[in-house]
Amino acid sequence: GAVVSQHPSWVICKSGTSVKIECRSLDFQATTMFWYRQFPKQSLMLMATSNEGSKATYEQGVEKDKFLINHASLTLSTLTVTSAHPEDSSFYICSARAGGPEAFFGQGTRLTVV
């Protein structure tokens, strides 16, 4: 299957700082990527849809100024959590499709804000 690579796998940052998470499609081009957040014992919640060459589409309740998404190429989307706070601590996962209906997920990023 297609491979989606996400980095870093985990990150610890101080409150008030920003963190950038990268999502790359390694063997296919992805015009659209998706960013999810998952809190412990909960399901994946879609945060935003990242569109190559255009602005991301955010889900209701997700602050676009706090979660900056840049999809500058067909193989790379980045999510920047700005001015992170402890309540932003979560598991962030990206996904992309490679032509078929199924989504391929990155490894996920465990963010801990202290």
Place this chain on the structure above:
Amino acid sequence: GQNIDQPTEMTATEGAIVQINCTYQTSGFNGLFWYQQHAGEAPTFLSYNVLDGLEEKGRFSSFLSRSKGYSYLLLKELQMKDSASYLCAVPNSGGYQKVTFGTGTKLQVIP
């Protein structure tokens, strides 16, 4: 919108068979997915059903009834490594661009 319901937890014995049910409501049906997610890891794709009936793929099979808004994932010959959460998911109307995930069923396989 989408609404998905699946049991929160299940326990089964190694070597046995377990069935994980999922009921869904969606305004426009575009298939149903099952994903496996081990603790602390990203989900991995298991199956995609768009037509009614049973689809078998090795030890895992998935069933769909569109008229009943019902699906199940059947795991045979359970192994300890099958302990994971199993997520039922349906695309939003309009295609695959957005997918709503259920809360997942945490399966524990015991010796």
